[in-house]
Amino acid sequence: MTSNASSDQPNIRQVAAIAGVSHMTVSRVLNDYPNIRPATRRRVLEVIEELNYRPNLAARALTTRRTRRIGVMVESAVEFGPTSTLRAVEFAARESGYSVTSVALRDDDAMTPQDAVDHLTGQGVDALCVVAPRSSSVSALRKISIPVPVLVIKADSDPSFLTVSVDQQGGTDLAVDHLATLGHRDILHIAGPLDWLDARTRERAFHARAKGWGIRERPIVIGDWSADFAYEFASSLKRLPEYTAIFAGNDDMALGAIHGLHDKGYRVPEDISIVGFDDLPASRHFLPPLTTVRQDFRALGIKAVDVLRASLEGLEIPQRTKIPADLVIRQSTAAPRQLR
Template sequence: MATDPAPERPNIRQVAARAGVSHMTVSRVLNDAPNIRPDTRDRVLAAIAELNYRPSNAARALATQRHQRIGVLMESHFAYGPTHTLRGIELAAGEADYSVTSVTLRAEDPAGPREGIEQLSAQGVDGICVIAPRSTSLSALRQIEFRVPVVVVKSDRDPTFVTVSADQRMGTNLLVDHLAELGHRDILHLAGPLDWLDARARERAFHERAKAWKLAERPIVVGDWSADFAYEYALGLKRRPDYTAIFAANDESALGLIHGFSERGISVPDEMSIVGFDDLPMTAHFLPPLTTVRQDFHAIGAKALEIVIAAAKGRDVPQRTRLPIELVRRRSAAAPRGGLG
């Protein structure tokens, strides 16, 4: 005897037709997105109830008020640190049975942070991790009222946001101490762009540590993180420098310096010691291999995810978390061997 087929489960387009809205509007209602008119929301919820529409993910979200999804707002997706921090978030999220939705900001768009948050909110997120390393982006985020917990990857304590980062001061101190212990008393700092929070943190820490060691006072050089800038700087010096070491704010800048000084006939480290920051995978293969400090971007991302999930579940979380940094000694720094002036 034949049996009647099971009734077809209603789908989101049927809910949209019943409510007289688009299926995207239904999705936004299910994800509790902001900026939906109350009467529209009521019509959609009524249609959902009438049709008994309950996809599994939406049912869980409606029941628990959690979506098992974390949003990531990111800029500078081309930079090594932000990219690998995002990867750390994604790997940790998979282990925690969460999904990740990311939005990348456009540096030239002043409305980017607000639009990015709206995009993430429309997709239904339990919390947001922000990897926005420039102070201008962070200032824009302070003007936004968030409905979910937010964790920002930044080095300094922040009055508005919970923060996670590697300990930039610790990393800078390790490098300055290493050079000073080798005997250097005149060290140049080639900084990153000072709109970047990590560059500013390293610059401040450098000045403080240099003062503690009573090193020669010398203006910093502000770069743009790139090997090209550092290379051109080294080539463009009008005379052989009288400082004996350079603390470059990142490994790419250190690479450009090594290249430029090599073409100038200034040997690293025999005549000039150079150290970097980050420990990129290729730094062991620079000529000479680069002395630097290692910050674990995957661990930073994993910790940011752990904290934002805890906050989304209503748990107490630390206002500031700093992960340790490790000095990696290689062959680009040595004791000074006579003046270069």
């Protein structure tokens, strides 16, 4: 006679018996209910660990009408920022007892935001997180009836959605302030595609902060986030430009600009200082090591999951939450050439 393999798996009543509590108490611990005595919670978690107990998610979903799954719609998952945010949300969700189902939208893909929402809600997600959105996709989301809480990773507040982001304006202010304090009064901004909300926020913040410092107003260069774009731009310069610094919309474009300037015989930072945005793991190894704005993606993921969980529990939460950015100063910035 063949035994049922599932009978060998510990169940919630066994956990309760060994911990000396009711099975309802075990359920409340698993669902992170408040008002559980710390000693009781610790004992239940210890028994769960000892038995290697894994709750039956299907049964839990039938009882609570929740799947403990978060859906993530991510734009251009090949880019560092979206990929890092997705990984951070996945990690934070797992730590909170949730799983993640994600869908990536790409330029060469026929999938629309409506398709993505239909797919994710069809998986029974409890909530939806939208990572690195474009203004067009957010506009599309407003036209879709979404039956679960929606959080968008974007800097601006939004009447339709919860929002969480790294402080893009604050990070841009740090970059401009650093260059201005060094003495730069003519700075070029190489922006990301302006349909990307983060790129637009950085571009607007750059102009506002530069104006406050009396920095020369000049047209921005609109890039595509790639090192190749910035390399082509910098290597096409006919002479040393009047501007003495470049604020690049991300580290990849900063890298391309450094490469292009080097190939033209210009030195960084002696001729032109460069600041990036993101703090790629490799940025400390650029030549020269890159001054850049660091985004704390881990904190961003934790906060996004915390806000969604609070929304699901009916707790009071802010409509807009920001994570501070940091400036990492390395060797790609110095005083402008005319001041040396």
